[in-house]
Each structure stands twice: as structure tokens, then as C-alpha cells.
Amino acid sequence: MYSGIAVYSGVAIWQAYLLDRSRVCVIKHSIPESEIEGEIKRLRDAIEKSKAQMRDLKQRASSIADKYAIILDTYTLLLEDDILINETIETIRREHSNAEWALTVTLEKFTNLFNNINDDYLKAKKDDLDLVVHGVIKNLIGHHQESLEDIDEPVIIITHELSPSDTILMSKSYILGMATEVGGKTSHVGIFASALGIPAVVGLGDFNRFVNSGDTVIIDGIQGEVIVQPDKERLRHYRKKQQNYQRYEKTLLKDIGLTAETLDGEMVQLMANIETLHEVKTVRKYGGKGIGLYRTEFLYLAANTLPTEDELYSNFKKVVQAMEPYPVVIRTLDIGADKQLRKINDTPEDNPALGLRGIRLSLAQPDLLMNQLKGILRASLYGKTKILYPMVSSVEEVVEANKYLEQAKEELKNAQIPFHDDIPVGAMIETPAAALIVDRILEEVDYISIGTNDLIQYVLAVDRINENVAHLYQPFHPAVLRILKDVFAKAESMGKPVSICGELGGDPMATFLLLGLGKVHELSMEPHSIPKVKNILRKMTLKEARALADHALSLSTSEEVNRFINSEMRNRFPSDFDRDLAFDEKK
Ligand code: PEP
Ligand code: MG
Numbered sequence: 001m002y003s004g005i006a007v008y009s010g011v012a013i014w015q016a017y018l019l020d021r022s023r024v025c026v027i028k029h030s031i032p033e034s035e036i037e038g039e040i041k042r043l044r045d046a047i048e049k050s051k052a053q054m055r056d057l058k059q060r061a062s063s064i065a066d067k068y069a070i071i072l073d074t075y076t077l078l079l080e081d082d083i084l085i086n087e088t089i090e091t092i093r094r095e096h097s098n099a100e101w102a103l104t105v106t107l108e109k110f111t112n113l114f115n116n117i118n119d120d121y122l123k124a125k126k127d128d129l130d131l132v133v134h135g136v137i138k139n140l141i142g143h144h145q146e147s148l149e150d151i152d153e154p155v156i157i158i159t160h161e162l163s164p165s166d167t168i169l170m171s172k173s174y175i176l177g178m179a180t181e182v183g184g185k186t187s188h189v190g191i192f193a194s195a196l197g198i199p200a201v202v203g204l205g206d207f208n209r210f211v212n213s214g215d216t217v218i219i220d221g222i223q224g225e226v227i228v229q230p231d232k233e234r235l236r237h238y239r240k241k242q243q244n245y246q247r248y249e250k251t252l253l254k255d256i257g258l259t260a261e262t263l264d265g266e267m268v269q270l271m272a273n274i275e276t277l278h279e280v281k282t283v284r285k286y287g288g289k290g291i292g293l294y295r296t297e298f299l300y301l302a303a304n305t306l307p308t309e310d311e312l313y314s315n316f317k318k319v320v321q322a323m324e325p326y327p328v329v330i331r332t333l334d335i336g337a338d339k340q341l342r343k344i345n346d347t348p349e350d351n352p353a354l355g356l357r358g359i360r361l362s363l364a365q366p367d368l369l370m371n372q373l374k375g376i377l378r379a380s381l382y383g384k385t386k387i388l389y390p391m392v393s394s395v396e397e398v399v400e401a402n403k404y405l406e407q408a409k410e411e412l413k414n415a416q417i418p419f420h421d422d423i424p425v426g427a428m429i430e431t432p433a434a435a436l437i438v439d440r441i442l443e444e445v446d447y448i449s450i451g452t453n454d455l456i457q458y459v460l461a462v463d464r465i466n467e468n469v470a471h472l473y474q475p476f477h478p479a480v481l482r483i484l485k486d487v488f489a490k491a492e493s494m495g496k497p498v499s500i501c502g503e504l505g506g507d508p509m510a511t512f513l514l515l516g517l518g519k520v521h522e523l524s525m526e527p528h529s530i531p532k533v534k535n536i537l538r539k540m541t542l543k544e545a546r547a548l549a550d551h552a553l554s555l556s557t558s559e560e561v562n563r564f565i566n567s568e569m570r571n572r573f574p575s576d577f578d579r580d581l582a583f584d585e586k587k
Helices: 033-063 066-079 082-095 099-115 120-141 164-169 188-196 232-254 277-285 297-301 309-323 358-364 366-382 395-414 432-436 438-442 452-460 467-472 478-493 508-517 527-537 542-554 558-572 574-585
Strands: 005-008 011-019 155-159 175-180 200-202 216-220 225-228 269-274 291-295 328-331 385-389 425-429 447-450 498-500 522-525
Touching: 005 188, 011 175, 011 232, 033 066, 033 082, 033 099, 033 120, 066 120, 082 099, 099 120, 155 216, 175 188, 175 216, 188 200, 200 216, 216 232, 232 527, 269 277, 269 527, 277 309, 277 527, 291 309, 291 522, 297 309, 309 328, 309 366, 358 366, 358 385, 358 395, 366 385, 366 395, 385 395, 395 425, 395 438, 425 432, 425 438, 432 438, 432 452, 432 478, 438 447, 438 478, 447 478, 452 478, 478 498, 478 508, 478 542, 478 558, 508 527, 508 542, 508 558, 508 574, 522 527, 527 574, 542 558, 558 574
Parallel strands: 011 155, 155 175, 175 200, 269 291, 269 522, 291 328, 328 385, 385 425, 425 447, 447 498, 498 522
Antiparallel strands: 005 200, 011 216, 216 225
16 A cells, blocks of 8 residues: 545546656756857747647646646746746856756756745645756657547556646546655645546655556545555455445535534534635535635745735635625735745744744735735625734734734725725634633734644644654644633633634534534635535534533543544444544454
8 A cells, every 4th residue: 555645535446557757868968159049049949839838738728627727827937937047048058058957957956945845835836847847858858758638448547747738638537546656735736636526646755666557556535545456355445435435425515505503503604715716616616605714825826926916906806706795714924834935035944833924924024914905905895805814923913913904994095995994804813822812812803713723733832744743733632622612712702703714624523522612603624625514513413512522621631532532423423434434444
């Protein structure tokens, strides 16, 4: 069994199609001075050819997800990057080298920079750059590769990586699953698989040499595992898992129109976390009643230059209009820590998780914040819009951010630009400090949104992306439960609404517990999780949830709480968690 990153749930079992995407070998040649300009022209021509190929692909891509077309725009932007081109030209001139070799030198330099960043999203960007540069190198060399257009029977694609041309040209109806050696959740293969609903596992590392075309493979997109040439027993087990999962998804989607309320009438607004405008369609498909967290970082990470107020406004307006009549919570920029962006903060930090991030960075660079606030305010005219400040750790930060908000309103008024004056403002509760003084923070804002991903990290002092301490990242740790209960109680006593927008909010195993800990108005999650959480919510009473939470709070260790919640949920809802039971069976 090989483990990687699960990017789309479901199980695929079929024959492998091994796609050889091995690298072309680049050798350094010496170029005489008289031919240097010619070599630079050859580089520029190859880049232009790559751009034309991207344009062509984009046209053909119109039949698949819009989100995927954005990726192609990102690739085109990478091809237009001055640093990339100028660095390469400089190497050609300095080293008198051929363009292919100079390009690999530039790529190596960028790769080293990316390698020092511990962020899944930016790692995926490194893969994008690698893919784009190799496309140009292949154009320089005149390398022709096997086409996937000719696939005319069902296959599971196994490859090192998939280029945009691969994914666009191949006949989608024949692709039952995908496994790649590289890539992350936000790499283009991940996005492509999610857009098409194909079970996929990426980031498998050195894996292809263990598979031959024609081998039977199992892609377990639920657990992120791939099995090659399974024995009969495993096949039987995974077929059952596949059927269970398909049946489960079908029933959940059938109930998309049902309200999210407990058996005793407690309503919870189930909303979605998004990173791009294009996800709104998926949110609607899965029955989301609004956007509980729009992570605006993507707009900055995907662009070559910082987005202007107008660009932000136009993007926010589209999201708000597309979600009407439901609300959209737009979070101001949360760059820093695991989401570094050199364009904004280029001072290396020894301890970035405790450094200049979230609202701290915005307050240090008010122009950035003002553009965001004005963009959000202008968009608020088109539907219910809310502002959310990330990584708050003091009342002063909220007060200062609100001052900028007032200034933004003033400037818009002076310029006679309309906006919704009563726009609600919220603070994320994701540091222990914010949780402990939540009553004071609530005096300055209209609502709070609990970011459990970071809150757990900071309460437990466990880096959320460090695999060495992953076993210590325990959402059901008694300290986490206590702090959540405390936050709920303070917010309720002040009559202010609470939303949960960390991963925990989208985990059906946690739904009962969270509702039992206190008054939850909104749960915001990855869109595919909405039906799963709603399904559990509709099968419980608030009274039962409170009893469950009370018992959980009486326990002393994460292990005890995990065991208790797991057994309670599995016993109460065996058919909802039997996909996990099926997984246990094979161990
Ligand atoms: C969180 O920390 O829980 C959260 C929702 O924010 P992010 O994951 O973007 O840090
Ligand atoms: Mg966070």
C-alpha cells in the first residue's frame, strides 16, 4: 500500500495506465558571443509558443470547470514573469550557455526558495512553475510526447505529474481515477480531480516504478492510499467500500433541500469556506447557505502584482451576487505563518507562526487593509456581506482595524461611492488570547468566528503543518473543549452570534459535540462536507448533544474523549460511519 494526499473522496478500482512523463535531459552547451542574441530569441520564441499552447488549451478547457481555466491563467502569468525571463537571459549572457540549461538554473533557484517555505499552497505553486518551465524546455528541444487524446477505454492514470495539456486533452469519461507522484491538494491535478469528481491521490513520492500498465490498482481517495495488484480479499473489501461510499453520497445529495436543524428544532446555518469565486457553484450544489469564510489570500497568491481596490471589489461583488440571498463573510488578508507571500512580507522570521501575520500584518501595512476594506464595502451593496478580521490577539487590534474601516467609509463617502453602512464586522477567535478575552472583543464586533485550525495549534502548542507532531494535534483535547465551551458561553451571555470556520466544523464526528458545547449559529466548511454534517445534525436533539458534551468535558485525556466520541457516534449512526468501519476491517 502506498500513502499520499487524498484530494477527492471515493474509491476507484481498475487497470492502470502508466503515463511516462519523465524529464527531458538538459545538457549545457557553450554558445559563442556572436550567437547569444539568437539564443535569447530562441528562448523568447519558446516562451511565446508555450503561451500560445496555453491559450489553445484554455479554449478547449471551456467545457470543464472554470476554476481549472484560472490555473491556465496562472501558468500564462508565470510565463510572463519578468524575473523568470530576465534571470534566464542573464544566465545565457553570463555563462554563454544554451537557453535550456539557463532555464533549469533559474528553475533550481526558484525551487530552493520555495523549498524553504512550509506551506502546501505554495508547494503546489512550485510544482506549477516546474511544469511551466519544463513545457518551455520541451518546446526548445522540440520534444514530442505521447498524447492522451487517444484513450478510448476506462483507465486509472498513474504518472509523475499531469500537465494542463494532459488533463484537457484526455477523454474525461474514461478516467476513473488518478495517482501522481507529486502535487498537493491545491495543485492543478487536485483541483482538476475535484472539479470532475474523480477519486485521486497525489504526492505519492517515488511510486511509478512499482506499477505497470495493465496492473489492477485501487485508488482510495478517502484515506489517500493506493494499492497495486490487490489480492482477492482486498479487492472484496474495497469493492464494498466503493459501493458504500457511492450509496452514501447519493443519499446525501438527495437531501440537499432539507433544512439544517436538530430533531428538537435547533437551526444551524451550514455555510462554506472558499478560496476562489469559482467555488460558489459547488457551494450551491452541496446546499451551502452562504459563505462563512472567503479566504482572500488566493487573490494575492495567484497574482503577479498586488490586486487593486477595483480588482478586489469586482471579485468580491461577483461572489456576493452569486451567493444572493445568502451572506458572504469576507476575511481580510491572512498572509503570514504558513501562507507567506514575498511580495508583501519579505523579512524572514524565525518563528513565523508567532510573527507578523493576519491582522498584525494588515495593521503594519494599512494601504493593504484599506484596499481590502474599501473593496468589501463597495461589494456590500450587492448582497449580505460581512467583514472578518483574522488572527486577532488583542482588543487594540480590533479597535485599530475598525478605525481604518471608519476611514475607508469616510473616503468612499467623500468620493460619493455607495456602500452598505451597517456592514457587520467580526473577529476570528483563533488565538488563546482572543478566546480568553472574547467578551471584551465582542464589545467591538458584531460576531465571532472560531478558527479551530489555528486555535488548536496555539492552545496545544502544536504546529498544524509539522508531521513530526501531527499525533499531538488533537481537536478533542480537553483543553480545546474547555476553551470552546468558555467562548460559546461568553458570546451567548452577550447575545452575539458564533460561527465555527475551522476544519472541525466540517467533521461530522464533531457535530454533536460542538452543538453540545454551546450555542453555534453557523458552521462553515469545505462545500463537500455540508451534506454530511447536515445529515448528522438532523438525527440528533440538542438535549442529547449537551449530555454528550458534558460527559466529554468530564474526561481527562484526548484519548478518552476520542474513544468516547467515536464509539458514541458509531453506535448511534452506524450507517454514516461504516465507511470508516470498512477501513478498519482491512488492518
Ligand atoms: C482556522 O485557523 O481555523 C481558519 C479557518 O483559518 P485558516 O485555516 O485559513 O488559517
Ligand atoms: Mg487561521
